[in-house]
Amino acid sequence: MFSGRPTGIRRVVLAQAGFAPVAALAGLALGGPATAGAALYGAFTALAVSGVMVWRERQALRHPEWDQHRLFKLFIRTGVERLAVLVGLLGLGLGGLTLLPLPLMTGLVLAQFGWLAAAVTPTRH
Numbered sequence: 001m002f003s004g005r006p007t008g009i010r011r012v013v014l015a016q017a018g019f020a021p022v023a024a025l026a027g028l029a030l031g032g033p034a035t036a037g038a039a040l041y042g043a044f045t046a047l048a049v050s051g052v053m054v055w056r057e058r059q060a061l062r063h064p065e066w067d068q069h070r071l072f073k074l075f076i077r078t079g080v081e082r083l084a085v086l087v088g089l090l091g092l093g094l095g096g097l098t099l100l101p102l103p104l105m106t107g108l109v110l111a112q113f114g115w116l117a118a119a120v121t122p123t124r125h
Contacts, residue, residue, distance in 0.1 A: 008118060009053050015114035015121075016047045023107040031103065038099040042107025045089040046114070052082050 020043035027039035056078040060071060090108075093099045 007057060009050065009057055011118040011121065012114045013047065013050045013054055015117040016043065016050055016111045019043055019111045019114055019117075020047065020107075023110045026110075027103050027107070031100075034100055035103040038093070038101075038103035039107035039110070041093050041097070041099055042104040042109075043111040045086065045093065045104075046108050046111035048089060049082050049086050050114070052085055053078060056081075 020040060023043040024036045024040040027036035056074060060066065060074060066074075090104075093104050094101055
């Protein structure tokens with residue numbers, strides 16, 4: 001059964017949460033509060049997209065009886081949900097909140113380095 005140790009995707013989320021203040025501080029140093037807010041929003045957008053995956057991973061772990069077909073459907077559904085969250089939050093940030101596009105996308109990309117950080121960090125057992 002599940003041992004309570006962080007899975008790969010949870011390590012990514014933790015790394016992305018660590019990159020969020022870095023993005024905000026870099027934005028503040030380079031362009032001021034508006035840039036920092038947009039970069040932070042971009043980082044939190046990446047965090048929300050990964051959060052959907054963590055939610056679905058926990059759901060799958062709670063149901064060991066699910067067969068491969070059900071898990072594949074969940075995999076496809078999770079991809080669609082993640083895309084919808086990404087498009088919705090980017091649309092809200094760029095259209096509704098009128099955040100600066102370049103810092104927003106830079107924060108999003110910087111937070112995506114959480115995947116790289118989790119991949120190169122050795123797991124502790």
